[in-house]
Every structure is written in C-alpha cells, then in structure tokens.
Amino acid sequence: MTTDFHHVLLAYWEQFLFVLPKLLIALVLLTVGLFVAGRLSALLSHRLHRRSADPLLADFLTQISKWVLSLIALLVALNVLGFTGVVGSLLGAAGVSAFIVGFAFKDIAENFLAGVILAFNRPFRIDDTVQIKDLVGHVVALNLRTTLIHTFDGKHIFLPNSMVLKEPLTNYTRDGELRMDFLLTVELGETVMPDVVKTLIVRYLQSVPEVQTGLKAPYVNLEKAAATTADLRVYFWSDAGDYRRGVLQLKSRLMQDVKQELVGAGFSVPALAG
Known part of the structure; x- marks a missing residue:
C-alpha cells in the first residue's frame, strides 16, 4: 500500500x-x-x-x-x-x-447594465445635487455597481445603480437656476390692501444681487385673505450651483430680511414658513 x-x-x-x-x-x-x-x-x-x-x-x-x-x-x-x-x-x-x-450573480449584472445606461444617459453630473427617494446630496462618483452620494450631513451613501435607474430622480442643479418659495402671514389692518405689501416685497427682492430678475423676476401670490391678515407666497429664482449654501441659505436669509423689511414699514408678520 x-x-x-x-x-x-x-x-x-x-x-x-x-x-x-x-x-x-x-x-x-x-x-x-x-x-x-x-x-x-x-x-x-x-x-x-x-x-x-x-x-x-x-x-x-x-x-x-x-x-x-x-x-x-x-x-x-x-x-x-x-x-x-x-x-x-x-x-x-x-x-x-x-x-x-x-x-x-444577477444583481451585479443588473447594476452594471444600469451603470452603463446612467453613464451615457447622464441624468446627473459630478457635484450635482440630487434627490433619490428621501436621500439628498452631491453626486461623488458612478462606479460599475454603485452610485456614491455625499449627503449634507456628511454621510457617504452607496446606492445600487439599478435603484438609481428605477427610482424617480430629482436633479436640483442641472439647469443652473432654481425657483424657491416661502409663505408669510402679514397683518394688514382694515385699510391696507395686499398689493401694497406685495409691491414692497418684490421691490426688496429685486435689490438682492443673488435673486434673478428679467424673465425670472421674483413675484408674490396671495394665497389667503382674512379680515385683517393675508397669507402671501413669495417666489424667487437663484443660482443653483451650490444648492446647500447658494440656495437654502439664501432662502433662509431672504425670509428673515423680508420680515425685517415689512416690520420696518410698519407691518406685523406673525407667521413665516418655508
């Protein structure tokens, strides 16, 4: 043996x-x-x-x-x-x-093919701000299997390419400009018309360099009117290159500044919402 x-x-x-x-x-x-x-x-x-x-x-x-x-x-x-x-x-x-x-495995092949479609279809570019489901952040990279998103709170999210391809995708910065809005309630009293306040708000917004004018000029709509108050929706366009700092912070600043402008003109603003 x-x-x-x-x-x-x-x-x-x-x-x-x-x-x-x-x-x-x-x-x-x-x-x-x-x-x-x-x-x-x-x-x-x-x-x-x-x-x-x-x-x-x-x-x-x-x-x-x-x-x-x-x-x-x-x-x-x-x-x-x-x-x-x-x-x-x-x-x-x-x-x-x-x-x-x-x-x-099947999912790898599916994600690879989805990545090919995303690369040539190009619904986003590097550094674009996108929203997929409830995730919002900057696009960092497109790999063979995943799309890397960097959220505003510092997280790196690796999303399967197949999910990115199938789910509705919102691109906030693709066109370069973005419209934002906020709602405010103004006490008018019994004699002041809402158009007076709308004119004051639009005049102020047109003086802000970051706010677009011309064909995309700011405007204000009356959404609700009571005996002595009016709910006004303020719309404005701005550069969407940096969504977090250039848009969200601008909106926050304008909400505060518009309120101060109206208070300085003698009006009371009891409610302000994004």
Whole structure:
C-alpha cells in the first residue's frame, strides 16, 4: 500500500513538473497583462478627462476599459494553461451569460447594465445635487455597481445603480437656476390692501444681487385673505450651483430680511414658513 501511495505521489509530481512551465508563463502573462491594463486605463483616463467635459462618463469608461483588458489578460493566461474550451465558452454569448449569472450573480449584472445606461444617459453630473427617494446630496462618483452620494450631513451613501435607474430622480442643479418659495402671514389692518405689501416685497427682492430678475423676476401670490391678515407666497429664482449654501441659505436669509423689511414699514408678520 505504501508503494501504491508512493506511485500516486510520484505521478502527481510528474504532472506538476509538466504543468509548471505553462503555469509560470501564464502567471507572468497575467501579471504583465494586469500591469498593461492599469497603464492603458490610466492613459485613457487622462485623455478622456482632458477632452471630455463630463468627468462622470470618463471615469466610468475608464473602469470598463480596465475590466475588459484585465479579462483579456485572464483569458490569455487560461489559453496558455490549455483551457481552450473554457476560453471559447466564455467568448460565446451563452458562455458569457452563464458566467455573469453563475459567478457574478444577477444583481451585479443588473447594476452594471444600469451603470452603463446612467453613464451615457447622464441624468446627473459630478457635484450635482440630487434627490433619490428621501436621500439628498452631491453626486461623488458612478462606479460599475454603485452610485456614491455625499449627503449634507456628511454621510457617504452607496446606492445600487439599478435603484438609481428605477427610482424617480430629482436633479436640483442641472439647469443652473432654481425657483424657491416661502409663505408669510402679514397683518394688514382694515385699510391696507395686499398689493401694497406685495409691491414692497418684490421691490426688496429685486435689490438682492443673488435673486434673478428679467424673465425670472421674483413675484408674490396671495394665497389667503382674512379680515385683517393675508397669507402671501413669495417666489424667487437663484443660482443653483451650490444648492446647500447658494440656495437654502439664501432662502433662509431672504425670509428673515423680508420680515425685517415689512416690520420696518410698519407691518406685523406673525407667521413665516418655508
């Protein structure tokens, strides 16, 4: 029995020595291939970022190119080892489908395809402020599987690309300008008309540099009128480049300033809401 065990070990050793040169060549080719894939993808990234105005698409194409080149290096290494049949099946449509479903799982394939659609459809760009469900934040990156969102409270949220593609997405900064509004209640007394207060508010808003004028001039609507009070909805347009600081803080400041302007004109503002 010891002799048979010795013969088995010897047979395995001889097979190992026979495969060893091919294994070493395959490892060298795989290492070189991965190195070349990294260098070529870095070169492609540099050129795409220099020529493209959309860094989101450039980053995504760079990631795809790196994965494709790495896969080619792996296929060459498998071919050197004699796994020609495996390489052929992977290159076939059925083989690729089985490879994706069997080894990468369905959700990864789904998120990858969703990422491709998002990269070319481009519903957002880097640093755009978006809302997906109840999440609001800046777009940081689009990866092969996830979209990275940086929320205003400092959290990094990795959302599956398939969810980003399927859910309604609100982009607050895509057009560069955004309309905001707030509601205030003004005590008019029995003789003052709401139009007088509306004129005062619009005149003040037009003096604020951050508020758009012209075709997108500020305006005020009367929403409710009682015997001595009026509920007025104030609308204004502003630059949406920085949603948190440029829009939300401007709205907060205007709410306070409009109230002070009316108080200075002799009116009372008992209620103010965003």
